[in-house]
Amino acid sequence: MSIFDTTALTISGINNNSSTGTAVKARSQIFELTQAAEDAVIHPKDCGPFPHELRAWLAARIAKKAGHSELALHYMQIADPKASSDHPGHETHMDLRTLTDFVDKVANMPSDIEENDITDMQAAGFADQDIVRVCQLVAFIAYQVRITTGMHTMKDGAV
Amino acid sequence: MSSVVRKFTRRVPLWKPRVTPIKQEEATKEQLEALKITPSNTKVSAYVLTLAHDVESLAVRSPLFNAIMYDEGGMSRSERELGAIAASMVNQCIYCAAVHADRHAKLENSTEVTEKLFSEGLKADLPPRQAAIFHFARKLSATPPETDPQDMDELRKAGLKEAEILDLILSAALFGWANRLMHVLGDPIRREPSHER
Numbered sequence: 001m002s003i004f005d006t007t008a009l010t011i012s013g014i015n016n017n018s019s020t021g022t023a024v025k026a027r028s029q030i031f032e033l034t035q036a037a038e039d040a041v042i043h044p045k046d047c048g049p050f051p052h053e054l055r056a057w058l059a060a061r062i063a064k065k066a067g068h069s070e071l072a073l074h075y076m077q078i079a080d081p082k083a084s085s086d087h088p089g090h091e092t093h094m095d096l097r098t099l100t101d102f103v104d105k106v107a108n109m110p111s112d113i114e115e116n117d118i119t120d121m122q123a124a125g126f127a128d129q130d131i132v133r134v135c136q137l138v139a140f141i142a143y144q145v146r147i148t149t150g151m152h153t154m155k156d157g158a159v
Numbered sequence: 160m161s162s163v164v165r166k167f168t169r170r171v172p173l174w175k176p177r178v179t180p181i182k183q184e185e186a187t188k189e190q191l192e193a194l195k196i197t198p199s200n201t202k203v204s205a206y207v208l209t210l211a212h213d214v215e216s217l218a219v220r221s222p223l224f225n226a227i228m229y230d231e232g233g234m235s236r237s238e239r240e241l242g243a244i245a246a247s248m249v250n251q252c253i254y255c256a257a258v259h260a261d262r263h264a265k266l267e268n269s270t271e272v273t274e275k276l277f278s279e280g281l282k283a284d285l286p287p288r289q290a291a292i293f294h295f296a297r298k299l300s301a302t303p304p305e306t307d308p309q310d311m312d313e314l315r316k317a318g319l320k321e322a323e324i325l326d327l328i329l330s331a332a333l334f335g336w337a338n339r340l341m342h343v344l345g346d347p348i349r350r351e352p353s354h355e356r
Contacts, residue, residue, distance in 0.1 A: 022321070030329060046215065065302075067303030110251070110339050111251035113342060118178065118344075128212060131344075132213050132344065139337070139338075142332075142339055143333060145303075145304065146335050
């Protein structure tokens, strides 16, 4: 895969023959690792209690609430085909309300997170390992939202 | 008795996890492999042992962190640290802000910028180039991000080259990631005299 086919550069609209593309090529390892990080949070080999489709749905939800409709669409396309903005599209035994409340807060109001947000997740039956998995997913998408937003603005203003 | 640090400081606190980290002696082969490369190439910390719960992410995240913050060329290391500090202040990650303010001060051999940031806050009056960098990183770190073409113009007017702008985007965004782990999964704890290095 060329770095220009990675999610980050496709969504940002960066191509090979631009001044932004030249800067990007000098950091090619970073974009290869960024794609590998996306694969690790959306399509891990060991997904724990969070199937790939649910991860993609959560990623779409985070991107949408961050105002990034193109990135949200990218993740929604790999979520369950029956998914809607309010529901992942398949039944789950986990406490979806507690999970989405936590995801929304970590994604959108990280400064307000307190210890009780973690204990609420634990009380809802999420193991510590699962809480770390969710945080990695949310945190990576927060990064992906910002690199694609930043590079898109960079590309548009390049001379 | 330990106490949670609530104000920005350059005095690096301890980090106390809110979840139970893995035990190094019980780590799987994959976890041990991922633990070989730690952020900043320092010793294995409680933070990294916490992240080892998601070994596939950790294995990628650590080399990515090091590449964004330390690879040669592009933006200077201290200016990348400024991007990290801006994100950490927006996200109220006291621990990350302390670590990277301390690094910034050491790289610059001056505490002037970080003193101003911690005393005056996000709107601190900085020299023009640092102001453009901090302003951009602060706006990129908001949710939703608030950067606009005018902010990009300000970076170019302040003399930043394309490679430097890319490094700034990457370092500020990286801390949008790091803060959501460090600030969410643990507390910054005041370092007592017995903890001094």
